[in-house]
Amino acid sequence: MAETPAAPTRAAVALSAADIAAAAAARGLPILPECEAGVAANLALLARHARTMRGQAA
Numbered sequence: 001m002a003e004t005p006a007a008p009t010r011a012a013v014a015l016s017a018a019d020i021a022a023a024a025a026a027r028g029l030p031i032l033p034e035c036e037a038g039v040a041a042n043l044a045l046l047a048r049h050a051r052t053m054r055g056q057a058a
Contacts, residue, residue, distance in 0.1 A: 013047040
């Protein structure tokens with residue numbers, strides 16, 4: 001039986017252009033150059049929502 005970790009792990013949201021590109025490449029997801037800014041903006045928004053839900057400062 002798999003053990004449950006004492007505290008859930010929290011994956012970091014890739015926010016830098018290099019981190020976003022690396023995360024996408026690791027998953028085999030191409031990001032078109034014209035979409036890079038939108039992807040970065042959406043990830044930043046998702047990271048902000050995650051902080052809010054955790055009760056952390058924005």
